[in-house]
Structure formats: structure tokens, C-alpha cells
Amino acid sequence: RYGPKMPLAVDCTAELIRCKVLDSSGRLKSHELILSYGLALVRFVNLITERKQKMVSIPLRQLAREVDIPIWVVDLRHELTHGKLPRLALCRKGCDVVLDWLRKTYWSRQLGNNLCEESEDEDEEEEQDGVEANAELDNDGWE
Secondary structure, eight states: OOTTOOOHHHHHHHHHHHHHHHHHHTOSOHHHHHHHHHHHHHHHHHHHHHTTOOSSOOOHHHHHHHTTOOHHHHHHHHHHHHSOOOOHHHHHHHHHHHHHHHIIIIIHHHTTTHHHHHHHHHHHHHHHHTHHHHHHIIIIIOO
16 A cells, blocks of 8 residues: 555564564574564664654654653664674563554554553553563564
8 A cells, every 4th residue: 555665663563573473483593583673673763763853963862752762772772783782681672662662652543542542451461460461462462
């Protein structure tokens, strides 16, 4: 429908889901998964904040704050781009947070806010159930 130009949120969601599928397949080594997640997270931060960039360079942290992207995700992007590669667990957590941001910011609007109402209930359950609830949401909610 969009031809060669897909909406940024759709493209980012597809890349992040691809990383989760590769991760769950068990076919890639830890280092390869970090690189895969890293590329998807760097692209997300760059593409989403790029639209708000003006003629004068605005720091990514400020742009991220304006669109409610957690600052630690921007810091993770910075480490992936300029520093030592982070742990796989941090990349997985970054992916989960970004997918949740995409769900609340983009997908819920596309589906008439039905996902936002469901996510509030899920968020309460996730806080109680911890990491196991996150894994269930990732596997079931995004397939």
C-alpha cells in the first residue's frame, strides 16, 4: 500500500520482531544477537528522532524526551554506536521497551486505542510477574 516507503514505526517494529524471532530460534550466538538487536535499536532511535531534528542540531537526549523515549535507550544507542557493546540482556530489555513504546505510540492509534486499554492491565500484571510475564507478552502479543 505504501510502495517502497513504509512508515517508520512499521519498519522499526518489523526489525525488532525479527530480532526476537532470531533470538528465540537459538541459531545465533550471543555476539550476533547483540549486533542484531543493536542495529535495530540504533535505527529506531535515529529514525524516530530524525523527524524532529531542525536546521540547528538538537541533542538526541532532548529529542527523545520530547517523544517520551526513555533516556537510557538513547544511552544504549550511544554505547552501541560509539562504545563497548552492551550485554545481551540489556539489548533484549531495550527491545522490549521500544516495542512497548511503539505499541502505545503508534499501533494503539492504528487499532483505535484498544491496545492501550489492554496494555494498562498487562503492565500491572508484568510488574507482579516480573520477567516471565515479559516473555509471555513478547511471544504472544507480537506474533
